[in-house]
Amino acid sequence: MKFSTLACIAFVVVVVSSLAPTKAVVGSEKVACNVMELQPCLAALQSGGNPSPDCCGKLKEQESCLCEYIKNPLFGQYVSSANAQKILGACGVPLPTCK
Numbered sequence: 001m002k003f004s005t006l007a008c009i010a011f012v013v014v015v016v017s018s019l020a021p022t023k024a025v026v027g028s029e030k031v032a033c034n035v036m037e038l039q040p041c042l043a044a045l046q047s048g049g050n051p052s053p054d055c056c057g058k059l060k061e062q063e064s065c066l067c068e069y070i071k072n073p074l075f076g077q078y079v080s081s082a083n084a085q086k087i088l089g090a091c092g093v094p095l096p097t098c099k
Contacts, residue, residue, distance in 0.1 A: 033065035035075055041087055048083045056091035067098035 041055040051059075069075045078084060080095075088095055 031061065031064050033062065033068055035062075035065075035069055037062055044087050045078065045081070045083050048086065051087045051090050055087065056093075059088065059091045059093045063093050063096075066093075066096050070096070070098055 037058050038055070040052055040058055043049070044051040044055060066079060069079045085095055
């Protein structure tokens, strides 16, 4: 793995871990929006490979948070990437239309 890729991932992990999770409402339930919960998807995002069942489970849990992640300048480029869209499709999670 290239050093620049590793440095970028480390930077994102450090920045993300310093952010407080927010809440999204799904029906009458509040979901904690914490991008660190999507860590099981990192390998598939980097490689373009198939997501793990754990990744798909976390994506489904965090589905209501995707617009928040897309709008965040730190994460938007990753959530909107071709690999991320492939992962979402493989997990049966639609890419949201954000307002």
